[in-house]
Structures are given as structure tokens and as C-alpha cells.
Amino acid sequence: MRPHRLLLTAVLALALLAAGCAVVKDHKANVTLQKTPPVHIAVVPKSVGLDYWSKVHLGAECAAAQLPGVKITWNGVTDETDVVGQLNLLNNYIAQGVNGLVYAATDATAMSETSDNATKAGIKTVSIDSGTTPQPANVPLIATDNISGAQLAAKELAKAIGPQGGKVAIIAFHAGSQTNDQRVQGFEQELKHYPKLHLVGLQYSQNDYNTALTVSSNILTANPDLKGMFAANEASDIGAVEAARIAHRTGKVKIVGWDTSPDEVSGVTEGIVSGLISQDPFRMGYDGVRAATDLL
Incomplete structure (x- = not known):
């Protein structure tokens, strides 16, 4: 899943998403499930509450609606940094013996055994958005190329700043999350091609708006x-x-x-944000559920 640059076309992208299941209606196919319906698939995001994960949820529901006999359960922790909470939730689904498990790992290392445990229990498992380290060979990973996306972000930031360069900072979200770490890695890699840009800060929002505001304000104060x-x-x-x-x-x-998210797009249309890296969370949720059923 390749990321792509999004500027003022963000509104168009959101309009397409609003079409919901109609966007992927052409992908509806006759699927013969080896399991006797109903088939129960648990879908566990990194957290609930963000616009991004709401779109993943819509995609998962769309896929289930196209597959007779398939039921999904959507559940997640409220805080993306609650690694223990997600681990407990996943273990509960494994103990329940769900037919499929589609999840985004809050921590790549801490969840490394979860997929193995699920597959050993006969549960068809798919990683979405964020995988584990290591990623089991029999567990598909459906995710954005975060390194390439972050490299694109560095290029766009360099273009927006101009040839004079200057100080830049990263506001990341959760160290240990595969997506976070890859985005930091990709941005820092690309930054090496711009010697006039100097990284002066790396802070973490912990996936919280208020924390993001605080750490961003601190960086702005420290670097006028x-x-x-x-x-x-x-x-x-x-x-x-x-x-x-x-x-x-x-x-x-x-x-x-x-x-x-709508708030992010507003930042673009108001001219405050120079660009956004766009993913396809709806399709990520959709493909995750379809991949799990394909394994059954």
C-alpha cells in the first residue's frame, strides 16, 4: 500500500471515502468458507477514538457485509500506548477461539508472540497497519510503506521551507510502534539529502492531542x-x-x-499545513478482513 502526497486534494479523498462500501463494491466475490457459518473475526485496532481507526472500522464492516456468514467484532483499547491492555484483549480472543484475528500491533516487539500463539491455536491471523518483529511468514501484513511515506514527507517539508533550510523537528507518536519507528527512520534517512535542514528535536505525542500540543509548544519555545x-x-x-x-x-x-482526518484537512485548506501523507485506512480494514476469510 503506497502512500501518496495529499495537498488540497484532501477534500476529494474524503468525499470518496464517504461513499463507503460502494467504493469497493466491484471487489465483492463469491467466497466459499471452509468453516461452517457464522465465522467470527475479531478486529483489534491500536486504539479507538481517532478518525483514522474509524475509517478502518468502516472498511472491516464493509468486507463482512459482503461475506455471508461472516461476523466481525470490533474492539480496542482507548490509548494506543496501552500495550498491556491490547495484549490482554488479544489473548482473550485467542482463548475464545475466534476463527480469525485481524489486528494492528501497538508494540512490534511486545506483540511478537501473539500472532504465533493465535496461529498455533488454529486462528487465521492478519496484521494491519502495524506488524510485529519478527513478522511470522504465515501472517500477512497489510500496511502502508511508512518509510517511503516519511521520505516523501521530508521532501515536501524541504520544498515548503525553501533552499535556505533551517531547523526542523519531528512530532512522532509512540516509540516501539512499527509505524512510528518506520516513519521516524524514513524521515531521518531522507533528511540526510538536505544538509541545510537540521533536526533539533524528536518528541512523542503518545497519540494524544494535548500531549502533542505541549511537546510542539515546547519545541517552538526552545527554537524561535x-x-x-x-x-x-x-x-x-x-x-x-x-x-x-x-x-x-x-x-x-x-x-x-x-x-x-477532517481537522487535518482543515489545516491544509487554511494554508497552515503544507501537505499530508495520505493512507487508505478504509481499504486497510476491508482487505484485512478479506485476507482473514481467504485463509479460512
């Missing part, structure tokens, strides 16, 4: 000459934008964010 910020997910982007507003530095500090 800061030229740009890469906000690596929805919460980080919204917090960074608000921090720039409060500091009266919108336009002076260029921001490139990630994902396309």
Missing part, C-alpha cells in the same frame, strides 16, 4: 527560529497545528502531517 515540523500521525499533526496557532507562527513554521 524553527522552520518546520513533521507530524507523524493524526494526533501529532493536530497538536502541532494548534501549537503554531497559539505561538502566532502559522505560515512561518511549515508543517507536513500524516493522515487525513
Whole structure:
């Protein structure tokens, strides 16, 4: 799943998403399940509450609606940093003996045995958005190319700042999450091609808007000459934008964010955000459930 640049076309992307299941209606196919219906698939996001995961949920529901006899259960922790909570939730589904498990790992290392335990129990398992380290060979991973996406973010930030360069910062979200770590890695790799851009800070929002606002404000205060910020997910982007507003530095500090929630798109249309890296969360949820049923 390749990321792509999103500027003012964000509104169009959201309009397409609003069509919901109609977007993928042509992918409806006759599937013969080896399991006797009903087939129960548990879908576990990193957390619930963010616009991004709501779109993943819609995609998962769409896939289930197209598959007679398939029922999904959607459940997740409220805080993406609640690794223990997600682990307990996944273990409960494994103990229940669900037919399929589709999940996004909050921590790549901590969840490394979860997929193995599920498959050993006969549960067809699929990783979405964020996989594990290591990723079992028999567990598909449906995810964005986060390294390439972050490299694109660095290019766009460099373009927005201009040839004079300057100080930049990263507002990441949760260390240990595969998506987070890959985005930081990709951005830092690409930044090496721009010697006039200097990384002066890496902070984590913990996937919380208020924390993102706080750490972004701290970076802006400590660096009055800061030229740009890469906000690596929805919460980080919204917090960074608000921090720039409060500091009266919108336009002076260029921001490139990630994902396309309505609030993030507003940042683009208002000219505060130079660009967003767009994913397809609806399709990620859809393909995750379809992949699990294909394994049955």
C-alpha cells in the first residue's frame, strides 16, 4: 500500500471515502468458507477514538457485509500506548477461539508472540497497519510503506521551507510502534539529502492531542527560529497545528502531517499545513478482513 502526497486534494479523498462500501463494491466475490457459518473475526485496532481507526472500522464492516456468514467484532483499547491492555484483549480472543484475528500491533516487539500463539491455536491471523518483529511468514501484513511515506514527507517539508533550510523537528507518536519507528527512520534517512535542514528535536505525542500540543509548544519555545515540523500521525499533526496557532507562527513554521482526518484537512485548506501523507485506512480494514476469510 503506497502512500501518496495529499495537498488540497484532501477534500476529494474524503468525499470518496464517504461513499463507503460502494467504493469497493466491484471487489465483492463469491467466497466459499471452509468453516461452517457464522465465522467470527475479531478486529483489534491500536486504539479507538481517532478518525483514522474509524475509517478502518468502516472498511472491516464493509468486507463482512459482503461475506455471508461472516461476523466481525470490533474492539480496542482507548490509548494506543496501552500495550498491556491490547495484549490482554488479544489473548482473550485467542482463548475464545475466534476463527480469525485481524489486528494492528501497538508494540512490534511486545506483540511478537501473539500472532504465533493465535496461529498455533488454529486462528487465521492478519496484521494491519502495524506488524510485529519478527513478522511470522504465515501472517500477512497489510500496511502502508511508512518509510517511503516519511521520505516523501521530508521532501515536501524541504520544498515548503525553501533552499535556505533551517531547523526542523519531528512530532512522532509512540516509540516501539512499527509505524512510528518506520516513519521516524524514513524521515531521518531522507533528511540526510538536505544538509541545510537540521533536526533539533524528536518528541512523542503518545497519540494524544494535548500531549502533542505541549511537546510542539515546547519545541517552538526552545527554537524561535524553527522552520518546520513533521507530524507523524493524526494526533501529532493536530497538536502541532494548534501549537503554531497559539505561538502566532502559522505560515512561518511549515508543517507536513500524516493522515487525513477532517481537522487535518482543515489545516491544509487554511494554508497552515503544507501537505499530508495520505493512507487508505478504509481499504486497510476491508482487505484485512478479506485476507482473514481467504485463509479460512
